[in-house]
Amino acid sequence: MSEETRLRVLRAAEELGYHPHLLARNLAHGRTRNLGLITPISLEHLFASAGFFSQLIRGMHRAALEAGYNLSLHIAESEEEAVERIRDVVRGRSVDGLLITNPTVASPYLRDLKRHRIPYVFIGHPLEEAVYVDNDNVEVSRIGVQHLIRCGHRRIVFLNGPARFTFCIDRLRGYRAALEEAGIPYREELVWQSELVESAAYEVVYRLAPRHEFTAVFAGSDVQAVGAIRALRDRGLEVPDDVAVVCVNNTDLARHFIPSLTTVDLHEYWLGYWAVKRLLQAVEGERTEHPLLIPGELVVRESCGCREQRPGPEGGGAAEGTERPTERSV
């Protein structure tokens, strides 16, 4: 066919206002060009931070768009509901692949998933073998703890989340690794644990703080850090003067809290982006290799005490660590 006729046809189509009907095309092709996102946990608790979700979804959407796919939302408030959502969606064949966040030890949907041989990828890693993309959580806490060690701390409390989350298990490994590298003995009594809400963190720290000697706290999330800081204060310990604090999750709260929090940014955008890329690999045999583990990045602010404090917005030197480098290539 000549180039000229091609263009003439295209122009005619344009004039007549013709546009292909995607549903019909997809039916003929036997695919939907839809990717489903399943969240088997209430969104507020999704990775312990509301902001996490919007970034994650943004990255996912970008990758999907690049490949001409749509992202459809299937929010469940529990794993049981997730089982239903997944069942509906695979039965109706309304998606070509599934993205599933927050896998747990239980992951009751895994059976259905394997039986129906629909492509899927987890965000976070389950215990059972499965395709996943995750933060490099070992690295994440290693980075945070290393920073505290460089600031001169040797007695560092780790305020971790519950061990039922696989990422908390990984984080503990990173904590130990950092200590070991610095030749600091690991002390079990300095590893504390709380649920991922402020009040729980407050209580644990308020109770345990007087019983131990320590000069720094590494907290598993921003809200836990805030709970810890409040508890320390109520025990007469100021942050960062008496105790240094570093945490995970670079959120609005971390940025704006007083003192502003030194955090490890999780780069949720890229977590979502690569999760979709990887799913697409399975869906249409894309051949490129994609990262599985997204590195974290330290953002130094006031709570670790290694930066001089100046007055101004964000309590000091707004320039650095203010902009989220969420879209930098990893």
Next chain:
Amino acid sequence: MSEETRLRVLRAAEELGYHPHLLARNLAHGRTRNLGLITPISLEHLFASAGFFSQLIRGMHRAALEAGYNLSLHIAESEEEAVERIRDVVRGRSVDGLLITNPTVASPYLRDLKRHRIPYVFIGHPLEEAVYVDNDNVEVSRIGVQHLIRCGHRRIVFLNGPARFTFCIDRLRGYRAALEEAGIPYREELVWQSELVESAAYEVVYRLAPRHEFTAVFAGSDVQAVGAIRALRDRGLEVPDDVAVVCVNNTDLARHFIPSLTTVDLHEYWLGYWAVKRLLQAVEGERTEHPLLIPGELVVRESCGCREQRPGPEGGGAAEGTERPTERSV
């Protein structure tokens, strides 16, 4: 057809593992059972708060699910991109209706929308006439300012957002209404304006605070409140002792900041829920009347100074105003 045969058929279908193919069904029906969400602004700035989005989307998803619809995401980082997203989606006929957030004065997609006569509803209200669901923003600021007045304040600064957002225009009306009701004269010099980020709020307040007399600030968002509080502090004014602060947006930041912030909760969940309900009205002629304006709700914490402070998590009396009443009926 007898009930018995009906059941036998159903059982047979079950045994053979038959499930209807949604794509085919929808093609035959000439509809998609898909609702598209368009966000013509970067998600971080969506209504000036990251948490806003997850709640909004959760409400939307719930309403869609109840009606057997899917929610598909179309994130744009600008209005120009939104135009593209919308064009693609209506041309491919891949959604039955559209939800569009953050309409502005420009709203360049309105033309296409009207031409293609696809059902749509805005979240927030544009200037041009259009179907929308919105927060009752006049009420929202009236509630906040009223609270300050009840606390005994009469010289109340309003730190508003930019007037290019329609909600900021509404908020100003509520501010004036509250003053008027209390017989307090309106003073233009007490209405300040900043972009919806902390640094901008800081600068405005730092600059204007020494030039005026006031005992309270009503801020248009949580981050603006934080910027204001920091600026006041750098001017030697403590919150809530010297200046009381109330703001809009009941976020993690508002909850956990020190002092914790008295806010007006926007009930984003219901905003999303009713937006979808209303869209479905247009899509399939549902007949019930749905609310158009979602009321806000005051959550009293420390920053307004009318509550005694106690030590503990969240800086005092965690019980009240801690749980988000997001799913209460409106």
Next chain:
DNA sequence: CTGAAAGCGCTAACAA
């Protein structure tokens, strides 16, 4: 290279 026809899996309209 072009045109006709079959089929994707369902719905709806029409005979039987």
Next chain:
DNA sequence: TTGTTAGCGCTTTCAG
């Protein structure tokens, strides 16, 4: 009631 058939709007295959 039941069975048959013609679409829905596209892709793909197979003759012409």
